Amino acid sequence: MAKKILYSVIIVVIVVGAVISYKQLDFGGKTSIFFKIVFGDQSQMMNMPRKIPPFQGGQGAFKPPEGFQGGHRGEFRPGRGGNFENNGRSGFQGPPMGKRGHGKPGMGKTISLAKVIPYFFILAFFALATRVIDRLIKR
């Protein structure tokens, strides 16, 4: 009896978790993109609105405040060669987690299990559904 209750609870958790994860990950939308690529509906995909507006530099969008004559630009003097390693100076060195909070490439981050959980639920749901269908066929 206890086993049956435990199994029922697990099944409910997996199904509810999978439904929430499906919405959270936009599973249907992401999966359908592959078929759009394969079956030639690429125009719609290419015209999808960007989440971040394109950089407006060089189009007159950025205007420095009046009276601004530029500051010290020692950080970017010639010969630096794009090396952005720690230069031993204090002060602002750029956002620690990158522009979008995703972390810079190669940057060490702690394990974030929370991001993996929705995928686990999706996988568990399909495993469970297959198991149920398999047992029904065997009967």
Added chain:
Amino acid sequence: MKKVTFKFILNIFLFITFLFLMDEWSFYGIAFHEIAGLVICLFYILHMALNWQFIKKATCRLFGKISGRSRINYLLDVLILVGFILIIMSGMGIAKTMDFSWLGFTKENFTIWRFMHTSISMIVLMLVGIHVGLHWNWIIDRFKRTDADYRG
């Protein structure tokens, strides 16, 4: 270590790594994602090599006398294999910490590679779920035997 036990440990390792690879920022950033993505490919080949007898038998019997279950299993395995190849290919097209331009991957088709990578990953996740479901008895059996082995 028995071959079956090794297979089981390898499968658990593949399962966990695959889940961590689903989100590029879930585990030590993009560098880990790209390196582990290539490494998992080698382990996947090892997984196939360990099940080579099944692949050989099923391929020979595919159009002959074979159970429907084995046929579905075989088809599913082929789809997962194709999916993994496409994931790795598209991953090379969008790699940030590694340069695959020597393989002909340019940034011109970045958007298509990017969408393909995400989309196929989701499809393969679904297929791996079905794969796990079809091998559920084997998994439970392994857990029981491992437990029995520990108890002596």
